[in-house]
Amino acid sequence: MDRSAIKSDAAEPEVGGRVRRQRRKMQRVTMMDVANRAGVSSSTVSLYLRRPDAVSPAAGQEIAQALEALGYVPNLVAGGLAAAGSRVVSVIVPSIRNAFFAETVASLQTELAAEGLQVMLGHSEYSETDEEALIRTALAWAPAAIVLTGLSHSIAARKLLTSAGVPVVEMWELGAQAPVDMAVGFSHTAVGATAARHFAQQGFTRLAFLGARLSQDRRAAARAEGFVAEAVRLGLPEPQIINHPAPATAEAGAQLLGRVQANLPGLQAVACSNDLIALGVLFECQRRGVTVPGDLAVIGFGDLSFSSTSNPPLTTIRPSGDLIGREVARLIKASAHGERPPEAERIVDTGHLLVERKSG
Amino acid sequence: MDRSAIKSDAAEPEVGGRVRRQRRKMQRVTMMDVANRAGVSSSTVSLYLRRPDAVSPAAGQEIAQALEALGYVPNLVAGGLAAAGSRVVSVIVPSIRNAFFAETVASLQTELAAEGLQVMLGHSEYSETDEEALIRTALAWAPAAIVLTGLSHSIAARKLLTSAGVPVVEMWELGAQAPVDMAVGFSHTAVGATAARHFAQQGFTRLAFLGARLSQDRRAAARAEGFVAEAVRLGLPEPQIINHPAPATAEAGAQLLGRVQANLPGLQAVACSNDLIALGVLFECQRRGVTVPGDLAVIGFGDLSFSSTSNPPLTTIRPSGDLIGREVARLIKASAHGERPPEAERIVDTGHLLVERKSG
């Protein structure tokens, strides 16, 4: 095709290959553009961006001006490639709709942003298969770190993770098994045990655990197991675990209460796998005229925002989602700069807190 | 420094520069490695990855085997650089803790993942300054698109956005002003008006609007304005707007009800800026013995998961956060492949739905 007919932009020589090609987006301002304008080389600009006082004040001036005038926006993709590692932290949670993880992701992202790290988010919907796929694409970004929820992953996922040589921190669970690399969380079994002990201390003997999707949510299942085990250890009759197939919502809690009323007469106290379920229980108790904690004591998990002001205020166990986020960030920062943190600091237990209010 | 003492790995010639340097992470398996093993060139591997049936079956076989044997994980950073545009969509919301945005982000990320696009998340905490910074780093990733919440941004942010030539879609708001590029949402003024009309139809005349952080949350403020304006238009006395300084929680709702009871005797109905506030109002009404809707009608906004099962079930307005997410995803996909969508399709109104239950 004869290009001579095309009006060339005058003196633009065709040597060196194509004229600066116009891709679908107008060409970005590059570091080279800045360098040219400032009368220095691009590597000096690069240096300036990284350590401003490593260049002479004069050059620094010029560069700063050029940066400003051109409205330079760095290209982190190029930077990541050149530096063999991007400033991305990939975070995979079961569900972002879940207030627990939302809180953690929020605090994590705040902390990481201060360090110039970006959060790339994925949610697995409690599926190990989905999680594995997510991990695979996460790795494709050569992330600075990868954050996972829980300790159980598919075998392939674990292999992927260990062979990638990327710092990985697992959060929101501790004790179920050894972490791949680092972990921040707490024991869900211990949470269940705390609830059981709390009820036992008040003299309740006929207990039950109310949960939703226990077969998928292994952490909730661990709380249930901890609850049952501790009750038994304390010599109480073995509590029933009642499971709802749908996600944990107030609606599920209300239905669960109905089942419990119908099938477990004489029940004195219920532990709920989370505060939303407990809220539904509270609602349904009101409707049925069962007084809380008089007729039935209830304890939740999560200490969500409504829990302090419900009727009655909900006794619950607080896991500190934001603390988890901050600690995860700390571990990531620690492993970003130099080597990995010392053995002893690679697992941090954020514990849990019993918040005694009026429901049980 | 004399390197001759170092045991060289035998025949490794030093010509051509450094021996394959070992960075902090063991060298990844590259496309070149795969190509070598499969006995083809790297561009054939690249082609195979993109369009498997564009290469001969024989070569395809070999490549597939090599891919598998080596455990190849593509480097999307390099790919993004070469292709002049990464497969990242940057999403900036005011707060990920907010159930509305969590829902949208969840559906958005599900849709986008199916298209091989990653969500990079940022939250501005309702600060335009923070948002601007977030936009700046977002742009540094040469994203396939950028998703923002609301229509108001700092001047610098708008400039950044328009000059970047990246598809941008603003969500969760419509009508306040023209979008930068595309928008998916609904009118918050209309939501407020719907609430006012709903109350008017039932014969209530003494109304109030209960909100939190109205100076920061412009969309909530728009709902308040719409509510007041419509009430006035219908000939009712101008409703008071009561604002709470802390974030919108049930606790805030409870306090708001207290203020309203003390200062606005004779009040018949309140519209709340979201369901969490309405829930707090319900709780506080119970404590004070004010019956809902008998003594006071209440309407919320959001239709959160507990709203259908509270006492009484909450009348509310549903914004469809997941629909917004899906529509945003659709626009992004549409602008990813070819040009931008036709003018008429660049703004999509997801509307709102009045959900009449028992509270008002």
Place this chain on the structure above:
DNA sequence: CTGAAAGCGCTAACAC
């Protein structure tokens, strides 16, 4: 303190 040079791993023309 500054610049030249050599890629990072991949994509995309463009030949063959």
Place this chain on the structure above:
DNA sequence: GTGTTAGCGCTTTCAG
């Protein structure tokens, strides 16, 4: 159908 060739925009030795 497949290989060759140029980079994408930046970081990073390594000289000077």
